[in-house]
Amino acid sequence: MKRLLAALLCTALPAPGATADRPAGIAAAEAIAKAALGENCDMNGMEEVPMAGPEAEGFAHSVYRFSYKPAYDPDGEDVQAELYLLFCGSGAYNIRNAVVLKTSNDDTPKLIAFAMPDVDYSYTDDNRNRLKAEPTVRGFRATPLLVNAGFDEKSRTINSHTAWRGIGDAWDSGEWTFRSGDFVLIRFEFDPTYGDPLPDVPESYVVYEAGR
Structure with missing residues (x-):
């Protein structure tokens, strides 16, 4: 049990050979995301995106390290x-955000694409x-960009939450483990309705949920 728990633990320590401010491998991860996503990952034109900290307010990269047993x-x-959870830009x-993963059994980092439900609904x-x-799910698509994403180290789960407009009354949220x-x-959960919630309208709809 102790060995299994150790394998599941994640840390946010810098990679070997990195400095506290700029971990090794971050430049390669940025290059992969920029090459694949173009202007959708221009990083707001910053010459050097800072690493996450108490004052970054989301306009920063984060790096996490963990180990796992391959299937x-x-x-x-x-x-x-x-x-590498990368800041790609903001509105x-x-x-x-984009996510790049580098593993010890693969020489090349890869940009992660995330499954996303294609939801059918009308007002x-x-x-x-x-x-x-x-609403119904009529299929799935893949996206290399998430919105307002975060990574939970304990569960190794990435979450996203997209506000459809500034006041956040309509939104969607996803989880990927x-x-x-x-x-x-x-x-995947969403609330496609705008304005003050009506008493007979659901607060949100969970359109996809799988066993964990």
Whole structure:
């Protein structure tokens, strides 16, 4: 049990060879995200994005290190992983993030794409405060960008929360957990209705939820 718990622990310590301010590997992670995402990851034009700290307010990168047992060799050596949660840019009230993962069994870091439900719904009128029917998932798409993302080290789960407008009355939120080298969607919830909530309208809809 102790060995299993140790394998699941995550830390936010700098990677070997890094400085406290600029961990090793961050430049490569930035280059991968910029090359793949173009202007969607211009990092607000900053020459050097700071590392996360108490004053960064989300306009910063974070680096996490952890180890895991690969599914193809559960009795073998742990795989060492470095996860880069990158600041890609911001709008009026949302921050765009990309995630790059580097593992000890792969020479090249990879940009992570996240499964996202394609939700079908329609409003009863132009007020957009009530749906005609329960929303349904008509498929899934992949996105390399998350919004207002964070990483929970204990559960190894990435979460996102998108405000559809500044006051945040309409929104969507997702959770993806790390399983043997990949991030798997486990929950997606959204509130597509605007304005003050009506008493007979659900506060939000959970359109996808999987076992953890």
